[in-house]
Amino acid sequence: PLTAVINKNGELEIGGCSVTALVEQFSSPLYILDETTLRQAAQQYRQSFQTHYPGPSQVIYASKAWSCLAVVAIAAQEGLGFDVVSGGELFTTVSALKQLGWDEAEIAEKIYFHGNNKSVQELQEAIAVNCTIIVDNWLELETLSKLAANSGEPVKIMLRLTPGIECHTHEYIKTGHLDSKFGFDPNQLEAVFTYIAEQPALHCLGLHAHIGSQIFERQPHQDLGEVLVQWFAKGLTYGLPLKELNIGGGLGICYTESDDPPSIEEWAQAAALSVAKACDHHNVPYPKLIAEPGRSLVGSACVTAYRVGGRKVVPNIRTYIAVDGGMSDNPRPITYQSVYRVALANRMNDELSETVTVAGKHCESGDILVKDVALPAAEPGDILVVTATGAYNYSMASNYNRLGRPAAVLVSQGEANLILQRETYTDLLRQDCLPNRLLS
Ligand code: LLP
16 A cells, blocks of 8 residues: 655655645646555565466566556566557557666567557567567457568467456456457367467467456456466467466456455465466466556556645535546546545645535536545645546546646655656647648
8 A cells, every 4th residue: 555644744745755745846636656555566466476376477567557667667677577558558668678778688578469459560569579469369360470471580479368257347347258359259269279380480378368457356367267277278289389378467456445355465376376276187387377467556556636726515415626637637437437535635634524526627527536525624725635546547648628647756765756747738739730721
């Protein structure tokens, strides 16, 4: 959990920095990323797999949760690899790793490229980096086998399959059920194995599946481990050089008091043991076990700070207080009905004297960050924080209503460093073109 304390002025401090002071210095809305929390989560993942899995393991960061140079750099320093799903995430990751001084071989080994509709250009970029490409479907397999034949070097691939495992999470973030847009249907796998066995340019290193996100049960990943090992054993009989098994990500985090996910260690242990047991059962060597968490690495490590503006009282119904951001910096409430916790960072010791609904500033009624929460009586200028905003907030942020994306700072031991600049009006116009004929 966050390295947060309440200081003697009753202000929230994260990573040794007062949130109030951070907002004064960097303005608002502001993403505040606690370096210690992120590093600890990464360490827990690595240690848990090392402790509970008898074979080699690699944790890779699902960079879709928050991809930027600083976050990639921290994950890299903690020994994580990377799941990227677009040319842009690949570019960001490779840029950060190069700046850290990684050589080409290390970069190639640590990056896995996902996606259900990678463009030919993206595939070529992945081949140029020589990372592993997680093949999602037949069209991609055929395209890749042509590109690989032309490139001269064998291309490393893994196969994504749809394991047919249901889990309890929001409809939009389930991916393992059979009616999913991702991955090969298990019925196709033997045909795929046969095809790949005849493609010397494709080096099939393993199998992958991801069943969904914000999952609180352990059973689905245990089941997944078994299903994957079963197919792994089958793939070996086709002579494929399989040696890696990727169980995806998906561990949920606490957004509110009622959320009760397993710990990173409990989750990793359950998954690791089920894979190891299935390997023993099928008498196959332990593959390198890969997990690719996103949310549970970065989610709890960040809060978003806003300035409170005006209030609207609808008598006998509701009191709204408005903040200076909203669905553009956190689209999760409007997209998935996600619920968050809030606090007034400059008045942490004040009594929770009213129930309010926190509204964003966008021109849309649904732009509500949190409904009916207890807070001290908020006044204009107070600083409101929403917690656990590290995952899928900045990465899904937009410029709706032409708001610039917020700045982000990294805090640690009383030091704050800018990691993302606030977008300015000039930034907003940077991609705009005004054709000459509109001016005449
Ligand atoms: N691997 C694959 C192939 C994925 O598709 C995902 C997430 C992950 C790993 C990481 O899953 P995590 O550990 O973060 O649960 N925007 C949604 C979440 C979408 C998740 C997409 N895939 C949200 O804000 O809840």
